[in-house]
Amino acid sequence: MEELRQVWRLLIDMQVDLVPVYIPSGDNPTDFPSRRSQSAEWTFRAGMRATLSRLSSSAFTLDPFATPATAMAPTYCSLRAGERCIANDGMCVSWRHQQVFLNPPWHLFHRVLRKIIEDAATGMLIVPHWASKLWWPLVLRLRAR
DSSP states (O other), X not given: OHHHHHHHHHHHHTTOOOOOOOOOGGGOTTHHHHXXXXXXOOOOOTTHHHHHXXXXXXXXXXXXXXXXXXXXXXXXXXXXXOTTEEESXXXXXXXXXXXXXXXXXXXXXXXXXXXXXXXXXXXXXXXXXXXXXXXXXXXXXXXXX
């Protein structure tokens, strides 16, 4: 609120009238990206990325939930613009015939598990130990596979 008050005082001092205008989402190209949450984004402590790479049976080829700074594969998807980014939504690209590194936002786990099955994806999935979730038995079955 303090920052807002400073902006408001500046507008008054400069005799600028602020007139809010509604712009429908369809007419506002910045609306969709601004609504996409980055709050689930996180990364690993130092050294863990190398450990995860060593644990994989082969090098990762696709990281559908990355940023340029956190990508574990040369090909990745990101909500942020990046020169190597192939898409903004990792759920919309094929995971078939890829060695996928999956560290998805937790609210997408059920969709991610369905996509693993649909695309017959192979790779590594980072999963919180959350036995009370409805998707937990499916995680255990996929792990066994």
